[in-house]
Amino acid sequence: MNKRTLLISISSLILLSTLLLFWFNQAPSESPTPLSLSQPHVLKNQQLSAKDFKSTATLTAIGDILIHSLVYNAAKTGNSYDFTPMLSEVKPYLTSADLTFANQETMIGGKEIGLSTYPTFNSPFELADALKDSGIDIVSISNNHTLDRGEQALLNATNYFNKIGIQYTGAYASEEDSKIIRTVKRNGITFSFLAYTYGTNGIPIPKEKPYIVNLIDLPKITNDINLAKKISDVVVVSLHFGNEYQRMPSEEQKQVAKHVISAGADLILGHHPHVLQPMEWVEADNGHKGFVVYSLGNFLSAQKSIYREIGGIFTITTRKEVKNGITTISLDSPSFISTYVSRAHNYKVIPLEKAGQYGLSGAKGIYDKITNHMNQFLTNTKIAQSD
Secondary structure, eight states, X not given: OOHHHHHHHHHHHHHHHHHXXXXXXXXXXXXXXXXXXXXXXXXXXXXXXXXXXXXXXXXXXXXXXXXXXXXXXXXXXXXXXXOHHHHTTTHHHHHTSSEEEEEEOSOOOOGGGOOBOTTSOBOOHHHHHHHHHTTOOEEEOOSTTTTTTHHHHHHHHHHHHHHXXXXXXXXXXXXXXXXXXXXXXXXXXXXXXXXXXSOOTTOOOOTTOGGGBOBOOHHHHHHHHHHHHTTOSEEEEEEEOSOTTOSSOOHHHHHHHHHHHHTTOSEEEEESSSSEEEEEEEEOTTSOEEEEEEEEOEEEOXXXXXXXXXXXXXXXXXXXXXXXXXXXXXXXXXXXXXXXXXXXXXXXXXXXXXXXXXXXXXXXXXXXXXXXXXXXXXXXXXXXXXX
């Protein structure tokens, strides 16, 4: 090969390389393979296996927000309503958590359709504003009062929650809406929220719209938990169950809670009795462990008698650690701060420990009794589960 032929060959190779490089740069990149939701933990481990990961997040929960006319009339300011003073004393406890949940017992359908009280409730939109201001991130709206004022009140409420950025679960605006499992991510930990009620006070759920509110149906709950586990680290289930005004959980509550823990739930938040019921760690027959608060009681309401005027602020810590590709999720440090609704001070919610300053006679002794009541089932301090 002479020198001229060699130079032509080299030039041809350079030109070919340039054209190939240009083609690869201009060609559309191949779409990534869709990720299968059936293997979320493997995915997370693959993503994080290059380095260890450790994080914590606190979850706080409060009980029934049950707005009687006495409460919304006390919040009235001209043509509007302001509930923020009622929550100002407990706001620091709610906003200090990474994630805060509430049971919104009365539908927030707005005054345009007419406010109403027991037995068919409807609350003003300003209540939702106060919840947002107080740090509430997500609410359950699955309870026996969900359908009190019909589908319109529910649609008004869900629209308003969407408008102000509060998530809701347990009752839905449409079938499509009902298929979306609510999740909230904090500090690299993803929580999913499900909610169910024992019934709707005899008001029938429209046959053509069974999605409108979740009932306690154990096969459905099991299926929903399986779906939630695929997209989250911690599954939280709100159950509207039990007997009103009974301070101890019924056998049915215990059986339902154990089934839900067995299905894979990590935390159960109970509502409906309107009084506090104890909390405990529960281990299912299959070995899965979870935490249950059987009833968080009334947080804000106009119900009378001391135990119906006492609620509380429950908090638990979630820890997530990834090491050598293995993810471990644990729950620990459950705590409970009891609260009191001071009727004499426009239904202001205050820490029970301070209730003596607001005129509650024997507040210190009541506080000690409530603390013992809520903690009486606690024999363990920590559970953990590994993927």
